[in-house]
Amino acid sequence: xxxxxxxxxxxxxxxxxxxxxxxxxxxxxxxxxxxxxxxxxxxxxxxxxxxxxxxxxxxxxxxxxxxxxxxxxxxxxxxxxxxxxxxxxxxxxxxxxxxxxxxxxxxxxxxxxxxxxxxxxxxxxxxxxxxxxxxxxxxxxxxxxxxxxxxxxxxxxxxxxxxxxxxxxxxxxxxxxxxxxxxxxxxxxxxxxxxxxxxxxxxxxxxxxxxxxxxxxxxxxxxxxxxxxxxxxxxxxxxxxxxxxxxxxxxxxxxxxxxxxxxxxxxxxxxxxxxxxxxxxxxxxxxxxxxxxxxxxxxxxxxxxxxxxxxxxxxxxxxxxxxxxxxxxxxxxxxxxxxxxxxxxxxxxxxxxxxxxxxxxxxxxx
Amino acid sequence: xxxxxxxxxxxxxxxxxxxxxxxxxxxxxxxxxxxxxxxxxxxxxxxxxxxxxxxxxxxxxxxxxxxxxxxxxxxxxxxxxxxxxxxxxxxxxxxxxxxxxxxxxxxxxxxxxxxxxxxxxxxxxxxxxxxxxxxxxxxxxxxxxxxxxxxxxxxxxxxxxxxxxxxxxxxxxxxxxxxxxxxxxxxxxxxxxxxxxxxxxxxxxxxxxxxxxxxxxxxxxxxxxxxxxxxxxxxxxxxxxxxxxxxxxxxxxxxxxxxxxxxxxxxxxxxxxxxxxxxxxxxxxxxxxxxxxxxxxxxxxxxxx
Numbered sequence: 001x002x003x004x005x006x007x008x009x010x011x012x013x014x015x016x017x018x019x020x021x022x023x024x025x026x027x028x029x030x031x032x033x034x035x036x037x038x039x040x041x042x043x044x045x046x047x048x049x050x051x052x053x054x055x056x057x058x059x060x061x062x063x064x065x066x067x068x069x070x071x072x073x074x075x076x077x078x079x080x081x082x083x084x085x086x087x088x089x090x091x092x093x094x095x096x097x098x099x100x101x102x103x104x105x106x107x108x109x110x111x112x113x114x115x116x117x118x119x120x121x122x123x124x125x126x127x128x129x130x131x132x133x134x135x136x137x138x139x140x141x142x143x144x145x146x147x148x149x150x151x152x153x154x155x156x157x158x159x160x161x162x163x164x165x166x167x168x169x170x171x172x173x174x175x176x177x178x179x180x181x182x183x184x185x186x187x188x189x190x191x192x193x194x195x196x197x198x199x200x201x202x203x204x205x206x207x208x209x210x211x212x213x214x215x216x217x218x219x220x221x222x223x224x225x226x227x228x229x230x231x232x233x234x235x236x237x238x239x240x241x242x243x244x245x246x247x248x249x250x251x252x253x254x255x256x257x258x259x260x261x262x263x264x265x266x267x268x269x270x271x272x273x274x275x276x277x278x279x280x281x282x283x284x285x286x287x288x289x290x291x292x293x294x295x296x297x298x299x300x301x302x303x304x305x306x307x308x309x310x311x312x313x314x315x316x317x318x319x320x321x322x323x324x325x326x327x328x329x330x331x332x333x334x335x336x337x338x339x340x341x342x343x344x345x346x347x348x349x350x351x352x353x354x355x356x357x358x359x360x361x362x363x364x365x366x
Numbered sequence: 367x368x369x370x371x372x373x374x375x376x377x378x379x380x381x382x383x384x385x386x387x388x389x390x391x392x393x394x395x396x397x398x399x400x401x402x403x404x405x406x407x408x409x410x411x412x413x414x415x416x417x418x419x420x421x422x423x424x425x426x427x428x429x430x431x432x433x434x435x436x437x438x439x440x441x442x443x444x445x446x447x448x449x450x451x452x453x454x455x456x457x458x459x460x461x462x463x464x465x466x467x468x469x470x471x472x473x474x475x476x477x478x479x480x481x482x483x484x485x486x487x488x489x490x491x492x493x494x495x496x497x498x499x500x501x502x503x504x505x506x507x508x509x510x511x512x513x514x515x516x517x518x519x520x521x522x523x524x525x526x527x528x529x530x531x532x533x534x535x536x537x538x539x540x541x542x543x544x545x546x547x548x549x550x551x552x553x554x555x556x557x558x559x560x561x562x563x564x565x566x567x568x569x570x571x572x573x574x575x576x577x578x579x580x581x582x583x584x585x586x587x588x589x590x591x592x593x594x595x596x597x598x599x600x601x602x603x604x605x606x607x608x609x610x611x612x613x614x615x616x617x618x619x620x621x622x623x624x625x626x627x628x629x630x631x632x633x634x635x636x637x638x639x640x641x642x643x644x645x646x647x648x649x650x651x652x653x654x655x656x657x658x659x660x661x662x663x664x665x666x667x668x669x670x671x
Contacts, residue, residue: 003447004401006480006504009523009548010567010592010611306375341402 027342030280031250031362035236038134040247040361041144042076043330044068044199045228048318061093061150064227065104068148071199072229073110076243080109084142086116087132089125089149090322096120097322100150120322122352123289124254125149126228127325127359131252133232143237148229149323185312193311197334224318228326247333250344250360257354263293265356266348267300273346273358280344281307281360283335285328287349288313297350311335324349329361336363368632368662371417376406378653380431380595381639386439388645389413390420391661393653394444396428405429407444409456412661423454433475435489443475443489451477453489474532476518478508484520486532496535500528506550507595513559521549527564529576542579544572551595557603565593565608573620584620588629595640601647605667609637615652617666627666633658 031037046064065088073080086105090097097118105116121128126149133145188194238245253273257265266286274281284307288294294315298308311331320327328347336343342365348358376395384390389412397403405428409420427448435441440457474495475487482501485494503523511517516532525545528538547567555561560576561583569589572582591611599605604621613633616626635656643649648667653659 006523007399007401010550010594339402 027365028280030344031248033235033248035234035239036138037235038137038232038249039235039238039243039245040249040329040333041078041231041233041238041243042072042246043197043228043230043326043333044072044075045197045323045327045330046226047198047200048224048226048320048327050224050318059225061225061227062100062104062107064225065101065148065150065229066108067199068227068229069104069108069110069146072146072231073108076231078144078231078241078243080114081111082144082241083110083114083146085133085136085145086110086114087129087145087147088116088118088322089120089127089129089147089325090118091120091122091125091151092322093118093150097150121254121355121357123287123319123321123349124325124351124355124357125322126327127252127329127347127349127357128254130230130232130249130326130329131254131357131359133230134249134252137232137234144231144233144243146229146231147326148227149320149326150227151225151320151322151324185316188311193335193338194331196337197330224314224320226318226320226323226327228323228330230326230329245364246337247329248362248364250362252357252359254351254355254357257356259354261354263289263350264296264300265350265354266294266297266358267356269356269358270297270301270303270346270348273348273360281346282339282341282343283310283332283345284308285332285345285347286313287319287324287328288315289319289350291315293350297348325357325359329359332361333363336361341365368660369412369417370661371408371410371419371659373406373408373653373657373659376408376657377635377638377655378657378659379429379638381651381653381659382432382434382641383643383645383651384434384439385436385644386434388643388649391641391651391659392432392434392442393639393659394429394432395653396430396447398428399655400428400430400447403428405444405446407432407442407452407454408659409442410659417659417661421456425452441489445477449479449481451475451487476508476510478505478520480504482522484508484518484530486535496532498530498535498538500538500541501526503548506548507552509552509554511554511559512556513554519552519554519562521552521564523548525549525566527552527562527574529562540576540579542574544574544582545570547592550592551608553596553598553606555598555603556600563596563598563606565596565610567592569593569610571596571606571608571618584624586618586620586624586626588616588626589614594636594638597640597642599667600642600644607640607642607650607664609640609652611636613637613654615640615650615664617650617664628664630662630664632660632662 088101093100129147133147136142255268332345345361377399378395380394393408396405405425407423411418427446429444429446431445433443442454444452477485484498486496501522505522508520519529527542527544529540544564545566545568549566551565562574565571571586573584575583589610593610596608605619607617609615615630617628633654635654637654639653641651648663651661
């Protein structure tokens with residue numbers, strides 16, 4: 001804050017200006033901290049790779065989960081026995097996702113006494129898993145839990161949307177949007193802004209282990225393989241066990257929208273969860289299922305473009321359905337941490353069959 | 367004709383015209399008002415059809431000042447918030463990180479830093495050639511004399527203007543308590559080797575004759591907030607332009623009148639960067655925290671027919 005102080009020093013003659021600038025630079029708290037807050041202890045993800053052809057195509061979905069389970073527990077030092085519930089978002093897995101989740105858990109040496117379940121809300125499954133664990137903590141069922149998401153598309157050809165339809169949807173004006181997205185993602189990658197959030201996954205493929213993921217210029221997010229994991233806990237529990245507080249899960253909202261209009265969910269879910277000015281949010285991780293719908297939502301809600309997906313969104317990175325929400329949460333929190341300033345961020349996505357979800361995440365800066 | 371260039375998410379800190387091409391500009395900018403985040407160096411061309419981005423180069427911290435090389439059209443130097451000086455080759459983008467910030471150059475580069483020293487660099491060498499100490503606060507600007515070899519001036523938050531000889535880095539040759547507030551900017555008159563102007567947080571601009579530094583020769587009052595940068599006109603000895611935290615750019619002729627010839631109010635934020643175009647008489651370029659860079663011909667500078 002030394003730089004801010006120097007600039008303030010230049011404005012001695014103007015108290016009004018001083019306060020104006022100060023308001024812009026300081027963090028205005030909109031939520032009161034409480035012992036019952038749901039805090040995020042840590043968030044990680046695997047690389048995202050093109051489905052069917054990408055670096056993770058021959059990786060068993062369980063392998064990604066096992067890697068993340070092990071790595072997140074290792075990085076936080078949380079004993080597996082401490083976990084009281086696990087919830088995994090998925091969309092495509094056999095046995096409604098329960099089977100692969102449970103097997104991965106056992107393989108990761110998380111004892112069978114820890115319960116696990118799977119949840120499916122299509123594109124927001126990963127975020128819904130976080131919200132479910134957060135809800136259980138809020139309700140008092142558990143003190144700490146793990147949430148995540150997984151997508152391995154090596155079975156899938158979903159939705160009857162043809163490439164032609166997607167192309168039509170991408171109006172010319174969105175080309176610029178796509179371009180910006182790739183530039184941002186490439187810059188973030190080059191500068192190593194993803195390093196903290198990505199866990200490499202060992203895979204049997206010869207491909208360069210997913211770190212060097214290929215990016216396809218297209219007007220929609222690619223079908224993608226990947227997984228992400230988040231540990232959530234009650235603040236009092238985290239404090240008692242000396243767990244780090246990486247972020248705070250402040251609010252969650254899911255709304256239904258007209259199923260005949262593709263992708264407008266965030267335009268309704270964001271105002272619903274915010275109930276406040278967009279000004280107070282520093283970063284919006286808005287899932288780009290399609291450039292057109294993301295562009296529409298940004299315009300509709302009136303979000304300044306520089307606040308949207310600063311590290312690139314799904315058009316560049318990919319959209320692993322089951323994991324996206326948790327992936328965005330990891331991307332968001334690590335970016336807020338990199339910026340180093342207490343702030344609020346929003347994670348939002350549209351959901352197949354006509355829904356939208358959004359969550360407010362606070363980075364407390366300590 | 368007025369043209370503007372938008373820098374989304376970037377707040378302008380300094381703008382300079384290439385000494386080689388009158389249509390080529392460089393603008394040093396920062397994210398989040400330079401308080402946090404990264405920086406971008408924009409290289410742009412002014413064309414009759416509008417302003418065109420030639421290239422933009424990113425740095426991991428805010429970029430606060432920029433200077434073109436006087437001996438190579440492709441080379442630029444920037445000073446940044448992380449304390450390093452970057453040398454950019456626009457023909458082949460590549461960065462050499464060196465040490466500390468803010469610049470102006472003939473053959474050598476000066477960097478004025480928050481560590482209360484000025485360092486002199488040769489871009490071919492990675493160590494500084496000399497370190498000038500004496501200022502007791504942040505140094506905001508250092509400027510080579512366009513007339514006297516090895517001479518430069520510096521201004522600081524310690525309220526002083528100091529004039530240095532590169533052969534004597536251990537102490538300033540002249541120390542002038544210039545203002546009643548932090549001094550943020552200084553520039554040399556292009557037509558009188560003894561004349562210097564300073565701009566300060568006390569909102570004033572003062573002119574100094576180095577032969578008699580005890581008293582300023584003139585004072586220009588009008589800015590509502592701190593004067594962030596000022597530049598002498600390369601075409602008229604008594605004309606200078608200043609930009610300020612009061613969102614305005616003012617043009618002055620200190621020989622004619624004490625009030626500004628013109629007040630330009632096209633920005634909605636602090637105006638930080640300012641430069642005259644040496645190749646095009648009457649053209650002024652400025653940049654501001656409102657993410658906008660303006661290229662324009664102020665009425666008061668338009669050459670008489």
